Amino acid sequence: MSDARPILHMLEPNKHVSPFDVNMAADAGYKTIVPYTNVSLDEVRPLVQDAIFSRPPDYGVRTGFFFGGKDAILALDMIKAAQDALVPPFQLSTFADPAGSFTTAAGMVALVEQVLKQKLGRSLKGTKVAIFGATGVVGFASSIISALEGADVQLVAHRGVDRVIKAAAVSKERFGVDLEPVAGETPEQKADIIANAEIIYAAAAAGVQVVSKEDKERAKKLLVVADVNAVPPPGVEGMELFMNGEQIPGCDALGVGPLAIGDVKYKTQSGLLKQMINATEAQHYDFRDAFKTARGLIS
Ligand SMILES: NC(=O)c1ccc[n+]([C@@H]2O[C@H](COP(=O)([O-])OP(=O)(O)OC[C@H]3O[C@@H](n4cnc5c(N)ncnc54)[C@H](OP(=O)(O)O)[C@@H]3O)[C@@H](O)[C@H]2O)c1
Structure with a gap:
């Protein structure tokens, strides 16, 4: 060194x-x-x-x-x-790591993957993921990480589907992944998305609740729901800050909370920075490297 x-x-x-x-x-x-x-x-x-x-x-x-x-x-x-x-x-x-998003997305997807594997014997491959806040930086990075792991990913638009169509096109061009843009503007559209999702990432702006008590009652196929928002109200009704695989009240799904994600995010960012300092060859990191590190940290 x-x-x-x-x-x-x-x-x-x-x-x-x-x-x-x-x-x-x-x-x-x-x-x-x-x-x-x-x-x-x-x-x-x-x-x-x-x-x-x-x-x-x-x-x-x-x-x-x-x-x-x-x-x-x-x-x-x-x-x-x-x-x-x-x-x-x-x-x-x-x-x-713009706005901490690459390491946050990495932490969220790694924790969801771990809950799927350890508690349900499943992987991301072929699993239906719906992303709320898909036009944001955390939503964008988590959509590509999940699709690269073989998940079927929906990008949910809450105001105008054009920007998620564009995000899907950019992701296809740069990373070769197929993401499905869906309109989630009306209560009926949102209810349909939630009823069919096996995983939900709540990655909308701080303090915005995207999954309500009523939404959870419709979420009959939901296995795991992750929420990055630490500012009340929670992005998912009933989510607790440190939840990590416990059942969310009001439905059968298991929850991953914002401070459980934040802990892995923090360690991932710190780990990559230390790795950069101590490397003997030049390093180049984006969300794919962050995901590998996050996975390694929690496995
Ligand atoms: N837990 C952690 O460690 C950690 C770390 C970093 C960030 N975060 C949290 O991660 C979340 C996303 O951060 P970000 O940097 O990706 O934010 P961002 O780039 O500002 O994106 C926010 C997303 O939320 C959407 N949104 C805004 N209002 C909405 C509403 N009423 N209903 C549905 N969607 C709505 C936005 O859609 P439009 O584009 O249409 O406005 C956008 O897709 C925030 O809650 C942030 O606090 C957590």
Whole structure:
């Protein structure tokens, strides 16, 4: 392992770098952390090339670029732009986790998979997953992780199906997965989706309840329901913060709560940052790597 000082350049397309991510990076062992805000995609290449040539290749592995923001596609494009800008043998590592979403999605899907396996003897393969909050960054990442594991994934639109159609097309083009866009705007559409779902991810905005008491009564096929929202009211009526495979009151489904997910999310992000610092080769992480790490942490 190189003894070069670990430096993290944190690139943020919006106004503020996340204080959560800064703290995580410092606690993982980065000694120098530099925030860059309002960064556009075309600025990634010159910033990366400015960084690589200042350190010999064995030092470069201790240089990291972290991509934040609120846009999953932009974060993935930034990682790609950074990798394309590298000039071997000069190197550095990259990690995208916009709004913490990649590690949150990884934690949620890994916990759901574990509950399915340990309590029901099932896997994600062929299981019907409905995602509420599918246009958000957590919803987007969890849809692709689940589809890559063989789940049949529905992206539920709560206002206009066009954006979930677009998300499905982008996911097909980039990851080769087939996601089904569905309209969930009317109570009848939503009731139908919930009645047919085997897994629900409640990944809508904080404080928004997407699964009510009445919805749960219709959820006759529901096996597991996960909720990332920690701000009252819960995203799923009756969900408890630390639930991890216990039965949700009012239906037969097993619940995975936001702080159980948050715990795995936190350890996953920390684990990947430490791995980046200690690696002997450059590392490049997105939600697929986060999922592998989350799975490893809880298995
Ligand atoms: N547990 C954890 O460790 C953890 C970590 C990070 C985030 N979170 C939580 O994860 C959730 C999603 O975060 P995010 O960053 O992905 O948020 P986001 O990008 O802002 O997405 C929010 C999603 O919620 C949808 N939505 C908003 N109002 C809705 C409503 N009334 N009914 C149904 N859907 C609605 C949005 O749809 P539109 O696009 O149509 O507005 C969008 O799809 C939040 O609750 C956040 O607090 C939890």
